[in-house]
Each structure stands twice: as C-alpha cells, then as structure tokens.
Amino acid sequence: MALDEFALIGRYFRTAQLERATDASATALGIGDDAALLQLAAGQQLVVSTDSLLAGVHFPERYPPAELGYRALAVAVSDLAAMTATPLAFTLALSLPTVDEPWLQAFSLGLAAAARDFAINLIGGDTTRGPLNIGVTVLGQVPAGQALTRSGARGGDLLCVGGPLGDGAAGLAVVQGESLPAGLAIAGQDYLQQRFWRPQPQLLLGQQLRGVASAGLDISDGLLADAEHIAESSGVALHINAAQLPGSEALSAWAPRQKLDWMLRGGDDYVLLFTLPAREKARIAQWRAAGHAVSVIGSVHAGSGVLLDVGKGYAPIAGERGYQHFRSAND
C-alpha cells in the first residue's frame, strides 16, 4: 500500500484503547520503533503463541468486522489461558485486500474491546496489501515452572471442563442462518451467537489452576480431539462419561443426538479441559462458588486413547474426533 494508506491504517490501530488497554507497566516501549520492549516481572516465564485467521477457512467470508476483531484476539488469548498465563501484550500482522475505512473502524473497535476485556496491549504489527489474513501473536507471563502443559495427567486424576460444551458449534448454526429448532427462544439465539462471536478465554480460571491441575488445554477443535492431545502427551487413557457433559440451556432445544455430537466434536468452545489430582477435588466447589462453571466429566487411567461411555460402558471412539468446519471442499 502507499505510505499515506499505511498512515491511514495506523490511525485505527494506534489508539489508547489498543496500546494501553491495561496498565502497561510491562510495556517499556510500544509501537513505533524497530521492535517493542517488554519487562517481565521477576521470577516469571514468557508464554508465546501465534495464530492466523483466514476468511473462508477459520470464519465465514461475511463475518462482521467488529466480531472478527474481537474473535481474532480472543482465540489467541485462549492459548494463554490454557497455559494459566497472565496476558501481557500482542502483535498484529494484518493483510488487507483494500483500505476500507468502515471495515477498519469496526475491526479495530472489536479488537480494542477484546484488548480491554483481556487486559492486553497492542505493541507492534505489520500491515500489508493482500488477501485478508489476521495474524496475532500473544505474549503472557506465568510464574516460572507453573505453566500448565498437556503432559502431566496421571492415573486417578479427575477430568474436568471449565464451562458448557457445544455452544460454539450451535452458535455457528445460528450465525449461518440454519433452520433452528422451534424450542429455541430469542434469548437462547442471542446467547449462542454471542458465544460464537465473542469467545471468552478462561483466564481467571486458568490462573486458579496454577500448581493445582496436572494437565490442560483449551478446547478449540472439539472435546474428543483435544482430549486425545492430553491422552497422547501424558501417556494415559481418558474416560469421558457422556451423561456428565455440561451443556447450556439453549443447546437443549436441539435433539439429544445433535446436542451430544456438538458437545463431543464441536469446535470453537474455548473452555478449558484439564485433569485434577483427586486430592484437589474440593477446589471444584470453590471454583463453582466463584462463578467458574467447572464440571467433572471423567477420569484418567493407565492406558492410551480416549474412551467414551454413552450408557453402555467405556469404549474407544469410532469416527472422526474433531469438528472441521469452514474447511475447503478439497481438504
């Protein structure tokens, strides 16, 4: 793009809401030099994750730009929540086909809303002309040695989930204008759309899990696919009891079979899945009292893979684990 177009774009991103969304004490030098400078607190490790969002792959072509801005950051921050990190800062690599000012205005406002909600500052970026591509790198910090990884689950642990399952997939059905069940009230539609448009990374719950949970991640590809990641990294078998899976009231408007499929295989929930040593069980009631909708959905055993009980005893899962929406036809 020409230099004046870059200056124009800068106007949308060099805003106080984006650069100083949080107190910014960690940001020693922000946007405008060759690189940004961050000061980690003593005894902390840096947590780093990169995500790209492409139109038609990760979201529908006609996604509203404000929601897209929010979502791009929320999805990346969810990886910080999964490591139990505290957000520090993010960079944005944005490729845009044209300089569309109303689009930029809405996108940057959505991004700023997420930056404020997750207390994370924009510290750098790069804007180029090209097909729409949103690259976000998030940085966080965690006390040294306390990050939660996928590899610590042990036999006897409880398997827990941090919130309702399947809302992301049901929200997508609502957003895409699919025919909806008669029992789904307007309030339920609103709830599900909001769950899809503006995922809420479980940062506070994540921080509660430091030094307590044994393994964890965020559910982005679907419960079964992500449980498989923990089982494999930890070298254990995970047993999941379908009867214990938590679903929202709105999701109950669908037939039980559709509801169960979304809870097991739906993506985009961005709730935490973690294993908890049995001695820590009393924490669950404390977390629930503090507003975190934690549920026990199974247990950890010697062995390998993910076994599911749908009322007939635990058995290995048949068929595809994860939900692959928006993938191109030739995938």
Add this chain to the structure above:
Amino acid sequence: MALDEFALIGRYFRTAQLERATDASATALGIGDDAALLQLAAGQQLVVSTDSLLAGVHFPERYPPAELGYRALAVAVSDLAAMTATPLAFTLALSLPTVDEPWLQAFSLGLAAAARDFAINLIGGDTTRGPLNIGVTVLGQVPAGQALTRSGARGGDLLCVGGPLGDGAAGLAVVQGESLPAGLAIAGQDYLQQRFWRPQPQLLLGQQLRGVASAGLDISDGLLADAEHIAESSGVALHINAAQLPGSEALSAWAPRQKLDWMLRGGDDYVLLFTLPAREKARIAQWRAAGHAVSVIGSVHAGSGVLLDVGKGYAPIAGERGYQHFRSAND
C-alpha cells in the same frame, strides 16, 4: 488443510535445525503445546518484532523457496539487530495455497540455515491453507535499559552506517535479469545476488552499540527514508555527505548517478544506521578492525529533517525518499 496435510507440513518444520538452532537454554517449552515458554536471563528485557512477507508485494512471485525461507527470517531478525538485541526465538505463521513437498523442503532448509546463522529457535507456529503469506515474529533479549531506539540522537553526534549501501537494490536488478553494465564481473553478480537473497542482519555490530550509540535502526526502506525516521523521532536534523557514502566494488560497475540513487533510496540493505556521540569516535577504528564496515556519513544538528550534500552544500532532499519496489500498480 486436512489433518494429515498438517502432519506432513510438521515434518518439515519440526526439525532439530529449526527447534534447536542455538543452545536453546532459553526455551523452557517449544513446539507442541498451547504455547511456548521462554526463560529470559536476569536483568534482560524482551524485544519483540513482527513482519509479514507476501508474494508480489515483498518479493517476486518466482522467488526460490530456499532463499525465501532464509530471507523471511533474516529480515525479521534485522529488527532485533537494530535494537542491539540477542536473538532468542521465533514463531512462524505460514499460509500456503497447496502442499507442495519440494517447495516445503527447500523453504524449510533455507529457514533452518538462517536459524542456525542467527542462533534463533523456532518455538511455535500456525499453518493454514490460503495465499502465500509468511508471518514471522522474532523475540530477543537486551540488558534492561540498553536497547537502541530511534529517539536518542543529539546535535554533535556522528551519523554512521554499518556496511555498504545500495547492494540490495543492485542485487534485485541482477536477480530480476535486468541488463547489466559491461563492467560487472561474474563475481560481482554473485556477490550482489547473495546480498539480495540472504541479507545478514548486523547482530554482532548491534551488540557493540549497546550503551554507546545514541540512536539507530536498520535500513530497510532506503537510507533517506530511514534517516528521516531518526530525525523525526529524535527531533534533530541529519546531514548526509554523499561523498562519504560507502558502496561495494560491484556497485561501481553502474553509472555514478544510478549508484548514488541506489545508495540513497534503495531498500533491502539491512545494514545499521546509527548516531554516535563524538566522544565515542575511537570506537569506529576498533569496529573496523573487528571486521564491521562502519563508515561516518554525516552528522547530527539542531533542526529537523534530512539534508544532503552532493557537492553543493547541504540542502533538504527533493523527491521521494524511499524505494518502493514490488508494490502493486495501484499503490
């Protein structure tokens, strides 16, 4: 892409050369979890920079993939050199139109060569199907308070450059098969191509500038455009004496006017431009003795903007400052 395609791609990037290019003592947790973990040394600040490279915008469509892999990382690392940082780690967000194994093989080998040359580990990434887009985020560390920014230049300082100017632009002419001057030997062509394909960020010189230079950056948009950034950030005038600009022997094959234009406005040189308090002048001979081709090209004065002397006294620059190659026709 389908999951098996992702697994295939992973084979090219999850290599020892990329994940353990350096001793890796800073990498507490690398690729494979929700995020990577880094441990900074005590008393260090984190340096962060993000760059995107798009075919047709930042490099010719038919760029050889090994050179592209090298260049994508080199260009990003040059921003660390400009801050006088030591590289720690990088993430790669790669969007690819198809899974082309020979292309991936060559690209990853070029990337690995750069990772080894600059002692920087791949710690995370994201691969998606889409138009070719290479997003690199580099992380480095610098002793707290010693990073070199653009804003510290003061009247009386010397203006210095860390290596020859114009090679990037001349190298592009060679690479693009433009008609070359008769006096350009094969060895000179090779030299210039190499300068274009594989820029060498001045990391070691940068580290020598810590606590010594007053302002600095890397020349990516051309000397005049980047000098303007220092002048503006520091609130000073920079005087540049054209007779003092260092150019390679290969560049001298072109007519003096073309040579001067490339030295002033050519991009892609990735050498450091910095200001040095006059009391530090003796360092220049030390740096040159150590193999860093540092030259004094001007001086810092009260005032604003960049003034150029081409033999008729210092005058403000007329015309475009920077060299905007590969930009699309409607830019």
